[in-house]
Amino acid sequence: MDEYNLPESYGKTRLVVLAVDPYLIHAYWEIAPPELDEAKRHSGNTKAVLRFYKRTNQGEYADWFDIDIDLQSRNWYVHLWSVEESYRVDLGLKRSDGTLFRLVPSQLVLMPRSLPAPEIDQRPARVDPTERRAETVPVPSPQQDPQQETIAPLANLFDASPIPPTPIDSAKIILEQLKTAFASRQWRWDPFEVETAGSANTHTERPATDLTAMDLTAMDETKLTTGLFSGALQSSHTKKQSDEE
Amino acid sequence: MKPGYLALVLHAHLPFVREIEDDDSLQQHWLFEAITETYIPLLLVFDNLIRDRIDFRLTFSITPTLASMLGNPLLQSRYLVRLERLIELTDKEVTRTRTDPQFAPLARMYQALFGSIHEAFVHRYKKDLLGAFHRLQTLGYLEIIASAATHGYLPLLAVNEAAVRAQIKVGVEQYRQSFGRMPAGFWLPECGYFSGVDALLDEVGIRFTILETHGITRAHERPRYGVHAPVHCPSGVAAFGRDPDSSRQVWSAGDGYPGDYDYREFYRDIGYDLDHDYIKPYILPSGVRIDTGIKYHRITGKGDPKDPYVPEWAERKAEIHAEHFLDEQIKQIECSGRLMDRKPLTVAPYDAELFGHWWFEGPRWLDHLIRKTAARQDVIRLVTPSDYLSEHPVNQTCTPCDSSWGYKGYNEVWLNGKNDWIYPHLHAAGLMIEDLAARYPAPKGSALRTLNQAARELLLAQASDWAFMISSGQMEDYASRRIKSHLAHFHRLKEQVESGVVDQEWLESIEKQDNIFREIETFAAFRISSSEV
Numbered sequence: 105m106d107e108y109n110l111p112e113s114y115g116k117t118r119l120v121v122l123a124v125d126p127y128l129i130h131a132y133w134e135i136a137p138p139e140l141d142e143a144k145r146h147s148g149n150t151k152a153v154l155r156f157y158k159r160t161n162q163g164e165y166a167d168w169f170d171i172d173i174d175l176q177s178r179n180w181y182v183h184l185w186s187v188e189e190s191y192r193v194d195l196g197l198k199r200s201d202g203t204l205f206r207l208v209p210s211q212l213v214l215m216p217r218s219l220p221a222p223e224i225d226q227r228p229a230r231v232d233p234t235e236r237r238a239e240t241v242p243v244p245s246p247q248q249d250p251q252q253e254t255i256a257p258l259a260n261l262f263d264a265s266p267i268p269p270t271p272i273d274s275a276k277i278i279l280e281q282l283k284t285a286f287a288s289r290q291w292r293w294d295p296f297e298v299e300t301a302g303s304a305n306t307h308t309e310r311p312a313t314d315l316t317a318m319d320l321t322a323m324d325e326t327k328l329t330t331g332l333f334s335g336a337l338q339s340s341h342t343k344k345q346s347d348e349e
Numbered sequence: 350m351k352p353g354y355l356a357l358v359l360h361a362h363l364p365f366v367r368e369i370e371d372d373d374s375l376q377q378h379w380l381f382e383a384i385t386e387t388y389i390p391l392l393l394v395f396d397n398l399i400r401d402r403i404d405f406r407l408t409f410s411i412t413p414t415l416a417s418m419l420g421n422p423l424l425q426s427r428y429l430v431r432l433e434r435l436i437e438l439t440d441k442e443v444t445r446t447r448t449d450p451q452f453a454p455l456a457r458m459y460q461a462l463f464g465s466i467h468e469a470f471v472h473r474y475k476k477d478l479l480g481a482f483h484r485l486q487t488l489g490y491l492e493i494i495a496s497a498a499t500h501g502y503l504p505l506l507a508v509n510e511a512a513v514r515a516q517i518k519v520g521v522e523q524y525r526q527s528f529g530r531m532p533a534g535f536w537l538p539e540c541g542y543f544s545g546v547d548a549l550l551d552e553v554g555i556r557f558t559i560l561e562t563h564g565i566t567r568a569h570e571r572p573r574y575g576v577h578a579p580v581h582c583p584s585g586v587a588a589f590g591r592d593p594d595s596s597r598q599v600w601s602a603g604d605g606y607p608g609d610y611d612y613r614e615f616y617r618d619i620g621y622d623l624d625h626d627y628i629k630p631y632i633l634p635s636g637v638r639i640d641t642g643i644k645y646h647r648i649t650g651k652g653d654p655k656d657p658y659v660p661e662w663a664e665r666k667a668e669i670h671a672e673h674f675l676d677e678q679i680k681q682i683e684c685s686g687r688l689m690d691r692k693p694l695t696v697a698p699y700d701a702e703l704f705g706h707w708w709f710e711g712p713r714w715l716d717h718l719i720r721k722t723a724a725r726q727d728v729i730r731l732v733t734p735s736d737y738l739s740e741h742p743v744n745q746t747c748t749p750c751d752s753s754w755g756y757k758g759y760n761e762v763w764l765n766g767k768n769d770w771i772y773p774h775l776h777a778a779g780l781m782i783e784d785l786a787a788r789y790p791a792p793k794g795s796a797l798r799t800l801n802q803a804a805r806e807l808l809l810a811q812a813s814d815w816a817f818m819i820s821s822g823q824m825e826d827y828a829s830r831r832i833k834s835h836l837a838h839f840h841r842l843k844e845q846v847e848s849g850v851v852d853q854e855w856l857e858s859i860e861k862q863d864n865i866f867r868e869i870e871t872f873a874a875f876r877i878s879s880s881e882v
Contacts, residue, residue, distance in 0.1 A: 120773070324590070
């Protein structure tokens, strides 16, 4: 493959802000030289900053903070100490009185959440195959959704009868060992031992504040592990090879 | 006990490899080993299940880049040459190991295995693996879902809405051409979701997608059922969440099933182990050693000494692990079913290449799992997300949380100190092509050809694979060169169309080199639709 060089710059003033994770933002910028010269002429003794405006729930920008930057570096990582919904950022020259000569604003950046939302607020929607747009419908009552109904056949294509289970003998022993090995990942059974299937309906009416003992979202959160895709394996392969070299 | 559902999702993807490069390039080798170790073994698992009249439903994504390579006749014939050379190597291995009681049976195992892969590729599938997957969808066993054109990581392309829209539109169009219908589902590359991408999926008729666990658990408002039922995004597109337990049981590097000591050791390949002169005809022409696919050892333990592989032990473990997985699924259904007013669902997505390539026994595990599940239909059934939505069209409406399945769950793998230099260039090119789309509303002739190729080059530069490789240090130089060359082509094509002087000869050579999406109006996909102008 031939060697290619990309443009050093694109001649357009621009600031782009990207969320790396809920606590880290990456900003990159380009300031067209004439605009920078113009700004420096007007604002005197200044230092370059990124001014972060936090957006309130009402969509207003109430609070802000500044991060000193090196304008020549053309990009910066900013660690955040709190989780906010969204930011807008200005790149500018800060005067000694604290006022900002704005060089360029960023786009609005929506930050990902780091925890589940606190409340349960249901808005069920019906989405039919032929009509994709969501249409809000009333909350189904548990009685309308019979607990014991059998699973409908998936397709008429499958009329084969199920095969008998394969017998497992000594394997059962290893299986038991495996269960121990995976014990930490199993469901926390204790809160549910006293429940019977018949009383399950009552849970659907539980108060919205009950978020721990019987909350599926909270349980799934506790088991979350990230980075489980082939990337992890590929990285370890690379490591192995470089170890050998 | 209330019954429940299991949705297994296999995501098959490889980045687009240029056929014009060296016949034996390492990059083509990725494709060839995935065909030998994953795609054909999985097709054979499915075919055998059907032969045995086993009821199953599975979701499969085949990315446009992979589909394009699987359908490429030149790559098909090159693969056959490669496979035949591999079979020649197994013949030599049978001779070399004939007096060794431990390795001789293993050499014969590979001889038989690759022989059956050859038979399947040539006679059963007639070199058309895409057609084989298509047939399984037509028969109702697989639901094949679409994905982004070149596996662009959409959250970091979202600065240019046109770029995201083009990744989606071209991906869906490529699906339509490959599989003769519109897709119901869409695999977001790396499970990369950002708020608003669902609306762009909705524009092209997509009904569902799949997110990492916290994409659902951290949705707003808080989901009532965690990942055990889908939610509807504000656009109406359904989002299914990945089940954390089934991810870990299979994926965990430390104690997931594939790490079992009886399974085959991936890192002891004869391509690295044997004498260079002996193995030279079967590695890269440059003499660089690569995996041949012939591996004689089992994982054995944490240390370096490795014992010979014992196929019977591994087969036994694959069955035990399938039994364990199913057992855990049933427990989970029993537990979550008590807290739900409907049948609980587990969505278990995996990279397809895990099965067979990384985890040699993966296809056997899947075969056992499907057979065992078929025998427990009183409590658990395999479904696809479409099946589930047909039964449960009413779901909670939430805005999922921006998320991915990468390390730490957000954007870090594809945006960090090593690879952040990519984005100013990708975003600038995104702005330029938006501008071109506005300035050239109805290009014709060589302008159209040039603009379509420029769009292809930009799409190829956007592949998430490059950022990942740079981040991991694996094939870093290659990945950087790919991004730079595609963007350089993009800029040159743009200049030519703007100046009105198109270098036809060069254009032809670039079209031949980056010959993906030849039947798709890629440039038009970047146009903001008329309803929004």
